[in-house]
Amino acid sequence: MSESHYCTVADLADARPQLDEIRHHIHRHPELSYEEAETARFVADKLEAWGYDVTRNVGGHGLVASLKVGTGPRTVGVRADMDALPIHEQTGLDYASVHDGKMHACGHDGHTTVLLGAAQQLAQTRRFDGTVHLIFQPAEEAGSDSGAVRMIADGLFERFPCDAIFGLHNHPGVPVGTFGFRAGPLMAASDTVKVRIVGRGGHAARPHLAVDPVVVGSSIVMALQTVVARNVDPNEAAVVTVGSFRSGYAPNVIPEDAVLEMSVRSFSPAVRETLEARIRAIVDSQAQAYGATAEIDFIRGYPVLVNSEAETEFARRVAEELVGPEHVIAPFPPIAGSEDFAYYLQQRPGCFVRLGNGEGRPMLHNARYDFNDENLTIGAAFWTRLVERFLSKERA
CATH class of the missing domain: 3.30.70.360 (Alpha-Beta Plaits)
Incomplete structure (x- = not known):
């Protein structure tokens, strides 16, 4: 596939109103770790409508949506987290949480929506050759016995083989749409x-x-x-x-x-x-x-999150193609926070990416935090392009 055929941010422009609506719905109806039944149902119904083979209840409320195109043998996994936090929201937004004491204060509503945007785009264009597994994970905020642990124990990689796995988290304080990459230890x-x-x-x-x-x-x-x-x-x-x-x-x-x-x-x-x-x-x-x-x-608790060299370099190149090197930070500084995506990286090579949520915005786990909707099409285009590039015939 030529460079011009890989996904661009402009390709997702028409999807922006729908993505806003999806993100605001999930934000309005947060569910805590181990309780994500309605969020999982909402996500699974959309994925099935777009033609994915959806496996529900993987390690709890986890979902895996699989799509195979062509005959390529390569496989790739992309993960988004779905759970919220026990925080009383103070944003005053018209789509603020309707569940008192529960809030999407870490952006998992945005992460899920970004991956749904990519899912729809990939299903429509099908410009790849191989199999993609989209992993929607519960209970990232659990701290121990988390959703990643449970999905792996439920045979995630045996049932849904992945040559590599990728994940993403927003990062307040960094300009919106700016990607951050670091090979080796990224999170504590x-x-x-x-x-x-x-x-x-x-x-x-x-x-x-x-x-x-x-x-x-x-x-x-x-x-x-x-x-x-x-x-x-x-x-x-x-x-x-x-x-x-x-x-x-x-x-x-x-x-x-x-x-x-x-x-x-x-x-x-x-x-x-x-x-x-x-x-x-x-x-x-x-x-x-x-x-x-x-x-x-x-x-x-969670182990050190260690990004593999080759996959981090690959993801960095995809981001530079998408938004330009001026919107990529590499190496990104180590982060003292922790993430259960680390468990996946103990099993498979891959990369966990940071995406700037905007300067001067409330930090994660803050009652006034909100995911930046400007990132919805940027993130969705990044995942789409990454899958297309990873599963291109040229890489076979």
Whole structure:
């Protein structure tokens, strides 16, 4: 296929009103992780109407829409997430959430709509040779036992083989329509640590008869500041943040226990192991030094998201063809947030892409956030062109 026959943004111009309508409908009716039944039905009905072979209930409310054109043996997967967040929306939009306490504050409504736009375009033009699997995933926001884990466990790649897999997330603070690419580690592993310090309660006026868990916890918090500063190579990146410290209920009572909760981020498996080992050692030793005990629950979250070299370079070239090199950032800076797309990349080569949501706009997980509709046709054209290029006869 010649260069002129691959999808352009202009090819999606007529689809813009429909895409706006779809995105606003999904935004108006958000569903939390594991609850995406109506969103999945809405998406599946459209895909089936466009001629896709749709498999429902993959790993929960997950969908896979497959379309084969020609005889090419190559296969490609493209994924969008569908779930919302437990946030009270404060946008004031006429299509704001009708479900109090539930909101699409991360743009998954936009991600789903972008992939639906590409799905319709691919079904209409059929300018590729091979098989595309469009993966609509639930429960990305779950933090553990997520939709990616469940879909993989339900035989995603055995049932729907993919030579490579691609995904996308919007990025507030970067100009709208600007793509970001980084080979290797792009997004951090995210772990949660819960620590219960058990001391001995008593009267505030007789501290020598008690073991004060507040003092122990305070010492632990300060000691943890040395983990990144003194145990991690300065050329590596890591974060240890104590976000919660709870203890006591009265000023004249030394409480029996205290609870610390922390978020731990890293960009390599080796650093991740170092962080866990040092956190456990510091918590145990500090507690013992004061005569207390500590119960540690180290909860592994999403792994490091590592983009493969060849697929990242391929996706970058597609973006440059589509919007021009002036609208492409490569390498894109590492992101301390985490993403369960990382699990797919442990199974297959691929690339997770960032797409600018606009400068001066609310950040992700903010009650005033909204996906930028200017990205609907840009994103849909990108996915369409990527599939056409990946499954072109020239690449066979």
